[in-house]
Amino acid sequence: xxxxxxxxxxxxxxxxxxxxxxxxxxxxxxxxxxxxxxxxxxxxxxxxxxxxxxxxxxxxxxxxxxxxxxxxxxxxxxxxxxxxxxxxxxxxxxxxxxxxxxxxxxxxxxxxxxxxxxxxxxxxxxxxxxxxxxxxxxxxxxxxxxxxxxxxxxxxxxxxxxxxxxxxxxxxxxxxxxxxxxxxxxxxxxxxxxxxxxxxxxxxxxxxxxxxxxxxxxxxxxxxxxxxxxxxxxxxxxxxxxxxxxxxxxxxxxxxxxxxxxxxxxxxxxxxxxxxxxxxxxxxxxxxxxxxxxxxxxxxxxxxxxxxxxxxxxxxxxxxxxxxx
Amino acid sequence: xxxxxxxxxxxxxxxxxxxxxxxxxxxxxxxxxxxxxxxxxxxxxxxxxxxxxxxxxxxxxxxxxxxxxxxxxxxxxxxxxxxxxxxxxxxxxxxxxxxxxxxxxxxxxxxxxxxxxxxxxxxxxxxxxxxxxxxxxxxxxxxxxxxxxxxxxxxxxxxxxxxxxxxxxxxxxxxxxxxxxxxxxxxxxxxxxxxxxxxxxxxxxxxxxxxxxxxxxxxxxxxxxxxxxxxxxxxxxxxxxxxxxxxxxxxxxxxxxxxxxxxxxxxxxxxxxxxxxxxxxxxxxxxxx
Numbered sequence: 001x002x003x004x005x006x007x008x009x010x011x012x013x014x015x016x017x018x019x020x021x022x023x024x025x026x027x028x029x030x031x032x033x034x035x036x037x038x039x040x041x042x043x044x045x046x047x048x049x050x051x052x053x054x055x056x057x058x059x060x061x062x063x064x065x066x067x068x069x070x071x072x073x074x075x076x077x078x079x080x081x082x083x084x085x086x087x088x089x090x091x092x093x094x095x096x097x098x099x100x101x102x103x104x105x106x107x108x109x110x111x112x113x114x115x116x117x118x119x120x121x122x123x124x125x126x127x128x129x130x131x132x133x134x135x136x137x138x139x140x141x142x143x144x145x146x147x148x149x150x151x152x153x154x155x156x157x158x159x160x161x162x163x164x165x166x167x168x169x170x171x172x173x174x175x176x177x178x179x180x181x182x183x184x185x186x187x188x189x190x191x192x193x194x195x196x197x198x199x200x201x202x203x204x205x206x207x208x209x210x211x212x213x214x215x216x217x218x219x220x221x222x223x224x225x226x227x228x229x230x231x232x233x234x235x236x237x238x239x240x241x242x243x244x245x246x247x248x249x250x251x252x253x254x255x256x257x258x259x260x261x262x263x264x265x266x267x268x269x270x271x272x273x274x275x276x277x278x279x280x281x282x283x284x285x286x287x288x289x290x291x292x293x294x295x296x297x298x299x300x301x302x303x304x305x306x307x308x309x310x311x312x313x314x315x316x317x318x319x320x321x322x323x324x325x
Numbered sequence: 326x327x328x329x330x331x332x333x334x335x336x337x338x339x340x341x342x343x344x345x346x347x348x349x350x351x352x353x354x355x356x357x358x359x360x361x362x363x364x365x366x367x368x369x370x371x372x373x374x375x376x377x378x379x380x381x382x383x384x385x386x387x388x389x390x391x392x393x394x395x396x397x398x399x400x401x402x403x404x405x406x407x408x409x410x411x412x413x414x415x416x417x418x419x420x421x422x423x424x425x426x427x428x429x430x431x432x433x434x435x436x437x438x439x440x441x442x443x444x445x446x447x448x449x450x451x452x453x454x455x456x457x458x459x460x461x462x463x464x465x466x467x468x469x470x471x472x473x474x475x476x477x478x479x480x481x482x483x484x485x486x487x488x489x490x491x492x493x494x495x496x497x498x499x500x501x502x503x504x505x506x507x508x509x510x511x512x513x514x515x516x517x518x519x520x521x522x523x524x525x526x527x528x529x530x531x532x533x534x535x536x537x538x539x540x541x542x543x544x545x546x547x548x549x550x551x552x553x554x555x556x557x558x559x560x561x562x563x564x565x566x567x568x569x570x571x572x573x574x575x576x577x578x579x580x581x582x583x584x585x586x587x588x589x590x591x592x593x594x595x596x597x598x599x600x601x602x603x604x605x606x607x608x609x610x611x612x613x614x
Binding site for chain 1: 567
């Protein structure tokens with residue numbers, strides 16, 4: 001096996017304990033709560049007093065009548081087979097609820113995430129190019145301010161101004177509830193705009209910061225000094241050579257940042273009633289739908305772990321200098 | 326060096342750093358915000374024109390001279406509630422970030438100092454905590470166990486410490502091989518004594534900068550969790566005021582706008598102070614090579 005292949009195999013193997021740890025951690029949480037875990041799972045199945053026969057059936061289904069270590073094995077097995085539990089509020093398997101909501105979140109997260117990466121990185125580079133100038137200060141101050149604005153407040157203010165005050169955009173949902181245009185691309189775009197802008201504003205500062213610090217780091221390296229010495233213009237050094245090298249750190253953190261972007265999406269979707277994972281999370285909180293809450297935690301954690309794995313592997317393909325530790 | 330000598334040296338170094346910090350206008354602005362918030366929190370009973378819990382018939386009244394930021398759906402004065410909530414939000418940030426800092430310093434420094442298996446184990450734990458999207462875990466834990474605000478402070482603190490530990494670990498690894506540490510080893514000082522009296526104090530500045538940033542992060546997290554409905558309904562925190570306010574956003578914008586603004590300004594204050602501290606300490610960002 002080549003060392004690259006070995007690296008990929010080893011990194012993949014290293015992710016497995018992380019995923020197991022998430023599942024086991026979740027299991028421990030259920031069993032640390034006071035009271036009967038089965039009662040917790042069937043909350044909301046209709047009546048206040050749960051039919052003992054039904055409770056027994058649920059216990060058997062999720063192995064809750066067996067000793068703790070057997071339960072753990074059964075639980076991990078269930079999750080790995082894709083059974084994240086059953087939401088009695090919605091009378092639906094948790095995994096189906098989640099998968100149904102993924103496309104809307106992907107649409108929102110990908111459009112605003114990529115725009116934020118591009119705009120943020122460019123602003124970060126400009127701020128290094130104009131280091132110490134007013135433009136640099138302005139970019140830095142704006143990014144600090146934006147960094148301190150919680151995503152839900154950005155959303156609320158956009159909602160107040162553009163939707164309630166100017167009536168330019170719809171206030172909630174992914175498409176109009178009625179009408180000829182319902183569900184047309186234009187209709188969806190109109191609904192997407194405000195959540196997109198809101199999530200973009202909350203994501204941009206982190207990319208400005210990442211780009212700025214990694215470009216600053218690269219500008220101190222020998223090859224940059226050499227390029228300057230042989231007479232390349234500062235713009236050329238920066239945009240052609242330094243930027244290329246500085247983008248690599250942005251790739252490495254991109255996987256980690258998925259967790260950050262998803263967090264922003266929870267709030268943005270909640271404000272705008274965007275029918276994605278975040279809004280589902282909010283609905284699950286309001287109903288105290290524990291199986292769904294747990295499923296969301298496991299699902300998003302696994303997504304981020306996989307994203308980090310993929311970016312790590314991409315990184316060694318892109319940057320030949322990296323040693324496969 | 327004697328304790329007194331070290332204290333003097335520390336004060337002298339702090340003096341130099343303070344002069345450097347003072348050159349940064351944004352950092353000073355941040356400090357003014359933080360100090361103002363502290364003053365408001367301490368003088369809340371004097372500043373607040375109304376009792377923050379008092380209902381009145383004047384529900385959802387728009388901002389006026391009587392009610393600067395209007396009233397909420399139960400006729401309570403939003404301005405007074407924000408003034409009283411300042412202390413709650415500051416306490417939240419300080420306790421969560423303080424706990425995170427304490428854990429981060431000890432759990433970052435000790436394994437790094439001894440190295441080997443323990444260090445590997447802790448590095449894996451940091452990786453685990455840093456990788457999972459915390460908001461989902463926080464929501465789950467708050468929904469499962471309790472919405473008590475003190476419980477939330479502890480839980481938020483427990484999720485933040487690995488960020489500090491990672492920085493502390495890097496500091497310890499780089500200081501471990503420095504001459505002054507080897508000198509004290511040769512002079513017969515014991516292991517943990519060297520760590521806690523020589524290494525940690527010398528590597529503490531970047532950690533302090535990050536703890537300050539975490540205060541801002543903790544305040545935003547409390548607001549976020551409250552916004553999603555897992556906050557403590559028995560407390561007047563800014564997050565709670567915002568949560569009750571946004572329910573009426575269509576009819577009374579001031580209910581959600583002002584609490585949000587307060588949260589933004591305070592978080593910005595702590596962020597600017599944290600950035601100021603780290604810029605003061607990091608000469609590479611200050612002057613371009």
